[in-house]
Amino acid sequence: DAKTTQPPSMDCAEGRAANLPCNHSTISGNEYVYWYRQIHSQGPQYIIHGLKNNETNEMASLIITEDRKSSTLILPHATLRDTAVYYCIVRVAAAGNKLTFGGGTRVLVKP
Amino acid sequence: KAGVTQTPRYLIKTRGQQVTLSCSPISGHRSVSWYQQTPGQGLQFLFEYFSETQRNKGNFPGRFSGRQFSNSRSEMNVSTLELGDSALYLCASSLELADEQYFGPGTRLTVT
Secondary structure, X not given: OOXXXXXXXXXXXXXOOEEEEEEOOOOOOOEEEEEEEEOOOOOOEEXXXXXXXXXXXXXXXXXXXXXXXXXXXXXXXXXXXXXXXXXXXXXXXXXXXXXXXXXXXXXXXXX | OOOOEEEOOEEEEOOOOOEEEEEEOOOOOOEEEEEEEXXXXXXXEEEEEEOOEEEEEOOOOOOEEEEEOXXXXXXXXXXXXXXXXXXXXXXXXXXXXXXXXXXXXXXXXXXX
16 A cells, blocks of 8 residues: 655644645555544544545545645534544555554644 | 444453454444554554455464454454553444445553
8 A cells, every 4th residue: 555644733723624635646546545533542433535536525525636646635614523633544445444544643623 | 323332442451361352343334354553553454354254464463363253243352462462452344345444432452
């Protein structure tokens, strides 16, 4: 699986959009980009995933650049409950369920 | 629909003992994966099961084993516990292999 690079931490103001970058410059054509988050002491929570098109669901939007070497997770209106560690993961769907977690981005939403 | 459940939630064991952790996937999900989370190593993949067969295994010693039952429930076992096995053990389920995974709350194991 391709490696990902994320900033170790970032702050965000409550009510504002949070834009979380992820670099995956060695991504292959058949690798998906997944985002999970982990709120303190809980199991990781699936957020969204995509291959090359932008995706949106009730939680977030995923913007993948045309060359697929980077992506951005957007939380449209951050709340205090969005404070968590966010993980960007790249994996080949055919490789099964193995997720390789990096260090993630620790997001602190401030009032 | 109920989420992934794991039992027990907390466990304290002594070095040398063995432990069995249980995971019940979301109803209808056929794939179960296990992860270990420690402060030093982060989240690491242990193994995954689908249709009662282990499909993939992470880089852990043979003391770590698992199985999946016909109802998709899964157990993992750690024998001859070491202090370094203290961790949060997380189970995740997915509808099929390669689908998005949904994690349980984890079992926090402390080895003394």
